Amino acid sequence: EVQLVESGGGLVQPGRSLRLSCTASGFTFGDYAITWVRQAPGKGLEWVGFIRSEAYGGTTEYVASVKGRFTISRDDSKNIAYLQMNSLKTEDTGVYYCTRRVGQNLDYWGQGTLVTVSS
Amino acid sequence: DIQMTQSPSSLSASVGDRVTITCRASQGIRNDLDWYQQKPGKAPNRLIYAASSLQGGVPSRFSGSGSGTEFTLTISSLQPEDFATYYCLQHNSYPWTFGQGTKVEIK
Numbered sequence: 283e284v285q286l287v288e289s290g291g292g293l294v295q296p297g298r299s300l301r302l303s304c305t306a307s308g309f310t311f312g313d314y315a316i317t318w319v320r321q322a323p324g325k326g327l328e329w330v331g332f333i334r335s336e337a338y339g340g341t342t343e344y345v346a347s348v349k350g351r352f353t354i355s356r357d358d359s360k361n362i363a364y365l366q367m368n369s370l371k372t373e374d375t376g377v378y379y380c381t382r383r384v385g386q387n388l389d390y391w392g393q394g395t396l397v398t399v400s401s
Numbered sequence: 402d403i404q405m406t407q408s409p410s411s412l413s414a415s416v417g418d419r420v421t422i423t424c425r426a427s428q429g430i431r432n433d434l435d436w437y438q439q440k441p442g443k444a445p446n447r448l449i450y451a452a453s454s455l456q457g458g459v460p461s462r463f464s465g466s467g468s469g470t471e472f473t474l475t476i477s478s479l480q481p482e483d484f485a486t487y488y489c490l491q492h493n494s495y496p497w498t499f500g501q502g503t504k505v506e507i508k
Contacts, residue, residue: 317497327437327445327488329497345496346402379444386433386492391444 284308284390286380291395294370302365302395304380312336312358315383318365321394322376332383333363348374370399403427403491407500413508420476422503424489429469433493436465436474439502440485448487449474479505 290302304316317332331344333354342354353366363380377394404427414420424434432452437445447456449465452472462477476483484507489500 326502327439327490327499329490329499331496343495387435387447387450388490389447391446394444 284382286382286390286392288378288380288392288395291378291397293398293400295401296370296372296399298370299366299368300370300397302367302378302380302397304363304365304392306361306363306382309382311361316354316356316363317381317383317388318354319379319381319388319391320374320376320397321379322373325376328376330365330378367397370397372399375399402496403430403494403498405489405491405498405500407489407503409503410501411504411506413506414479415508416479416481418479418508420479420483420505422474422487422489424467424472424474424500426470426472426491426493430491430493432468433491434465434467434472435490435492436463437488437490438483438485439488445488476505 285307287305294300315332315334318330320328320330331354333342333356351369356363375398377396379394380392381388382390406425408423434452436449438448439445448459448463452467453465464475466473484505486502486504488502491498
């Protein structure tokens with residue numbers, strides 16, 4: 283069974299950093315791209331960015347609002363993807379989901395982890 | 402960036418009603434569009450991919466259509482379990498972008 287489990291969320295002050303993890307099981311993690319999507323409280327979904335598989339260079343894409351502050355990486359030996367979030371802003375508050383990407387489709391999602399940026 | 406304009410933002414409907422939700426892209430995206438359903442406190446579930454292909458396990462009362470800039474999600478006969486929020490997602494170019502969502506509520 284394919285599973286994605288996010289962790290690492292919590293309360294953090296503006297300007298500080300946080301690293302989220304996405305631990306995968308039930309499939310060959312290294313063969314897939316991983317995407318991060320977030321949702322502010324009571325708001326819609328926002329695509330944050332993704333990392334390609336190593337077969338496609340392991341390169342990344344980001345939405346403009348996080349570019350230069352967030353970094354997605356992966357450790358295929360541990361079946362984990364990371365979202366390193368620096369210089370956090372209050373508007374980064376929300377639930378962060380990791381998803382498996384197959385071609386152009388997001389077929390499996392984790393349950394999400396809540397990040398609250400507040401002083 | 403491609404903007405996805407979804408309408409309506411909310412609607413009230415009764416069980417058995419036919420419901421239509423529309424997404425308009427700010428530029429042509431071929432058929433690079435998916436539809437998702439999200440229930441409160443849960444991760445989204447994909448209903449439709451490539452604009453009109455039904456995700457496995459999704460009831461046939463859901464259908465999608467469109468290409469280019471205009472897309473539609475139709476629920477032919479609304480069921481109690483369909484009350485949720487629906488989002489379109491374009492994956493034609495980066496950054497991928499979601500519509501603002503349509504909340505389907507009970508009339």
